[in-house]
Every structure is written in structure tokens, then in C-alpha cells.
């Protein structure tokens with residue numbers, strides 16, 4: 001299987017990345033962006049991440065990454081959940097998307113390619129299977145660009161004033177297609193080997209040109225990535241977590257990018273775009289509840305530690321808040337376990353149960369602000385007013401700071417945990433995580449629509465109708 005150095009070296013391949021107004025020559029030499037690359041590289045150090053290959057995967061390699069194992073039953077899904085959970089913990093509680101999101105897309109593509117082939121007599125399954133084998137054999141990292149720039153949210157793709165607001169076919173050629181448009185918020189795109197592009201919504205006949213799915217290497221000509229500012233690393237000198245692990249997002253621009261036919265997985269079959277978007281979303285939200293339950297350890301662990309150090313652990317309101325934090329972590333884990341154990345079978349692939357997946361995802365969307373509330377309350381106002389690292393290290397200030405910031409534990413000890421509490425609860429990272437917990441892996445409204453569609457409301461209606469039918473007067 002691939003080793004970390006091979007991945008890191010491969011990033012110097014001429015990809016077009018911009019950061020804070022400058023083109024980045026080498027990501028692994030960049031003082032800020034290299035942290036995102038080193039975070040991605042940790043994937044290759046995860047213990048037991050390999051899976052003994054079997055004939056079903058049709059690959060020669062004795063071992064492939066478990067991320068690329070197509071789930072066929074509940075135990076495959078449970079294994080996937082555990083891998084995502086343990087990889088997140090291995091990366092200090094920060095999600096490592098490198099093979100998780102890409103495999104979510106590969107499974108969805110595999111299901112929809114078969115359905116499309118049956119309906120249109122096309123050959124997408126061959127292309128998707130070939131690509132899956134290529135990625136698994138080389139043990140590559142992937143980003144998935146689904147969310148389009150979108151323009152006016154009240155209009156469909158074909159209705160936009162600017163036709164580039166959704167990624168679309170700009171030219172059809174003999175050996176492939178040219179694509180134009182932009183995708184937003186693409187996590188780890190600038191440090192991935194490949195980018196898979198899929199539609200963000202259901203399409204109508206007029207949107208056929210926008211109904212496309214494909215994959216390209218990240219250094220493809222015409223592909224430009226503008227990285228968001230990493231404020232959590234640069235704007236907080238006392239941070240402890242972000243200097244170890246963070247993920248970047250890019251505005252990912254396709255400026256007439258060439259895609260050969262063998263990497264095109266959907267081409268204008270507009271009726272299948274929604275199916276692809278929803279299948280991906282279900283897999284990806286299962287990934288979300290799996291990693292978010294691991295990330296919740298950061299908030300639970302820091303809150304408990306702050307309560308202990310403040311000398312308030314036994315107070316009733318503290319226990320109340322700790323219960324909220326425990327429920328946040330475990331409810332997501334429960335939703336992942338329930339979803340894994342009652343999958344829907346589609347095209348011989350086990351899809352995590354969408355009702356349990358979306359309930360966990362919605363709970364996490366809605367409850368993250370309570371988790372922040374708990375951490376901020378238990379830590380105290382000092383997480384906003386903590387003297388800077390520079391002051392903590394200054395000889396004439398240090399003794400005062402450590403003396404007056406001592407509580408149930410010494411100032412020295414408490415300040416270490418306060419730095420992490422500040423980073424999680426009162427910094428740029430807090431704002432980033434709040435947005436992530438609400439929007440990443442699909443909007444709240446999208447999860448609600450999916451839940452309403454898949455929930456067994458008929459059972460409940462039938463129960464009350466039976467009661468009414470037994471009423472005689």
C-alpha cells in the first residue's frame with residue numbers, strides 16, 4: 001500500500017493553487033498549506049487501514065484501503081464507521097476526508113451507473129469500475145466537488161443569467177468533453193490526487209447540459225483552486241490544535257477543463273442527476289455522523305477538563321451540560337450504528353439507512369450550538385480574554401499570568417487547557433466549525449427533505465386510521 005512520502009511528493013505536480021492573493025509554487029513548502037497536506041498524509045499512518053482483497057473487488061493487489069471496500073452488508077458498513085471514527089481520533093479529532101468522501105462518491109456512482117446503463121443502454125458501469133480499481137490500486141486521495149457556485153438560489157441551472165453558475169459541458173469533442181463553471185467549498189481539493197465532480201441537485205430536461213459527473217487529476221490544465229484563508233492557524237498565536245491538523249476548502253474553478261470519455265460517468269442523462277446527488281449525500285452523511293461523533297470527544301474532553309480545573313465538576317449545572325455533550329457524541333454514534341445495521345440494498349451495495357443517517361445529521365446540525373454553549377459556559381470568560389502567547393512567554397508578565405490564572409489546578413497547567421478551550425470555543429476555528437456543522441455534508445433543508453421522503457409515515461397513519469375505524473360512535 002502507498003506510503004506517506006509518496007503522497008507528499010506527488011503534490012508537486014504543477015497544480016494551480018492560490019492562497020491570499022498569490023500562486024502557491026509548492027504546497028509542502030508552504031508554511032500554512034503544508035499543515036493540511038501533512039494532515040491528509042496521516043491517513044497513510046493509520047494502523048490496520050488495509051483490507052485483504054477479495055475476488056469481488058476484481059483487483060490484483062493483496063490489500064487495498066478499507067475505504068475503497070464496497071459495502072455489501074451491515075458488517076462492511078460497521079467496519080467503515082469504525083475506520084472513519086478511529087481515523088478522526090488518530091488525527092486529533094479532526095476529520096480526515098482524503099479517502100472517505102471519494103469512496104462515498106464511488107459507491108453512489110456505482111449504483112447510479114448501473115441504473116443509467118439499464119435505462120439508456122450506456123456503458124458507465126465499466127468506466128466507474130475502472131476508475132474505482134485505478135484509485136484503489138494506487139491508494140489515492142480524493143476530493144469531491146458537488147456544491148456548485150449556484151448563483152441565484154431561486155433559479156434552476158438553465159435559468160441563471162450567467163450560464164457558468166453550475167458546472168456544465170462547454171464543448172463536446174471526439175475524445176472527451178470540456179467543462180466550465182465552479183464548485184464551492186471543496187474540502188482538501190488542493191491537496192488531493194484526484195477530484196470527482198457530481199451534480200448538486202435534481203435536474204430537468206432544460207438542465208441536461210448541467211447533468212454531468214466525471215473525475216480529473218488535480219493538476220489538470222484549466223483547473224484552478226482558490227484556498228480559503230486559514231484564519232484559525234494564522235489568527236491565533238496560542239492555538240494548539242490547528243497547527244497539528246486542519247482541512248482547507250477551495251473555490252474550485254473549471255475553466256474549460258478537458259475530461260476524456262473514460263472518466264465521464266454521466267453525460268446529460270438529466271433524470272439520473274438527482275438520484276446520484278441523493279445516493280452520494282446518504283453515504284456522505286453516514287461519514288458525517290461517524291466523524292462528528294469522534295470530533296465530539298474534543299468538546300467533551302475539554303469541557304470536563306475545564307470543569308475539573310475550575311473546581312466545579314460536582315455542581316448540578318455542570319452535570320447537566322456534560323449530559324448534553326455525552327448525548328451529542330453518542331447520538332451520532334447511535335445513528336451510524338443503526339444506519340449500518342439496517343441498510344437498504346441497491347445494486348448489491350449496502351446503503352446506510354437514510355432515515356437513521358439523516359436523523360443523526362440533523363441532530364448534529366441543530367445541537368452543535370448547545371455543545372459550544374456548554375464548553376464556553378464551563379470554561380469561563382477567560383477563553384475570550386486569555387493573554388496572548390507572547391504575554392504568557394514574556395519574563396516580566398509570566399509570573400503574574402500564571403499566578404492569577406490558577407484555579408483548582410496551577411496556572412501553568414490550566415493555561416495549557418485554556419488554549420485548547422479558546423481555540424474550540426472562542427476563536428476563528430469556532431466560527432469555521434459552526435458553519436461546518438450546519439452546512440457541510442449537505443444543508444439542513446436537504447436532510448429534512450430526505451427524511452420526509454424516507455420516513456415510514458404510512459405506518460403511523462395506518463395505526464391511527466385503524467383506531468378511528470374501530471370507533472363505533
Ligand SMILES: Cc1cc2nc3c(=O)[nH]c(=O)nc-3n(C[C@H](O)[C@H](O)[C@H](O)COP(=O)(O)OP(=O)(O)OC[C@H]3O[C@@H](n4cnc5c(N)ncnc54)[C@H](O)[C@@H]3O)c2cc1C
Pocket residue numbers: 101144145146147150153154155183184185186187188249435436439440441442443444445
Ligand atoms: C466546511 C465545509 C466543507 C464543505 N465541504 C464540501 C465538499 O468537500 N464538497 C462539496 O461539494 N461541498 C462541500 N461543502 C458544501 C456544503 O455541502 C454546502 O455548504 C451546503 O450544501 C449548503 O450549500 P451552500 O453553502 O451553497 O448554501 P446556500 O445554498 O447558499 O444556503 C443558504 C440558504 O439558502 C437556502 N436555499 C438554498 N437554495 C434554496 C432554494 N432553492 N429554495 C429555498 N431556499 C434555498 C438554504 O436552505 C440555506 O438556508 C462544504 C461546506 C462547508 C461549510
